[in-house]
Amino acid sequence: MLTKVEQCWKLNIREFSANDGLSHLAKAECDGQEMSVAYSLSYTNDLKLANITFQSYDEVKSQIIEIESVELPLGDKEYFKCQCGRRCSVLYLIPGGDRFACRNCHKLVYQVKGVSKSLMGGVLYKMNRLACLMEKREKIRRALYDGRPTKRVESFIKLREKWGV
């Protein structure tokens, strides 16, 4: 079974704003929940390394991630360098996993069907349903024009009751 991006802990490079060797906390996020990731930075042979420690299920894991700085016209931008060599702004930890890595390494897929119920407190979910109903209503108008409304009207009313919109 393929793991979805939405099921993973996401760690954004923006969280690594420190530039000293002290210990700091970054946050990883998954479906509105947060997890603390402790990190400290070290500089070796021109490499900037983040030593991170996090909890995966009940185990404490540690990992070293290289941080690469890229020169851009409007200033330098930092990226994680994944184990595969890719530059990424976000690394993922699969549920119960050992290490943060890019989408390709974890072979992650996006949730394509439907809209998550919890997203934005369910607002998007409802809007998605509403859009679906509106579409059906359009069809009903056309159906009425054709002179055979009953089935579509029935299904529309049923869905409306079921979804509570």
Ligand SMILES: [Zn+2]
């Ligand atoms: Zn990778």
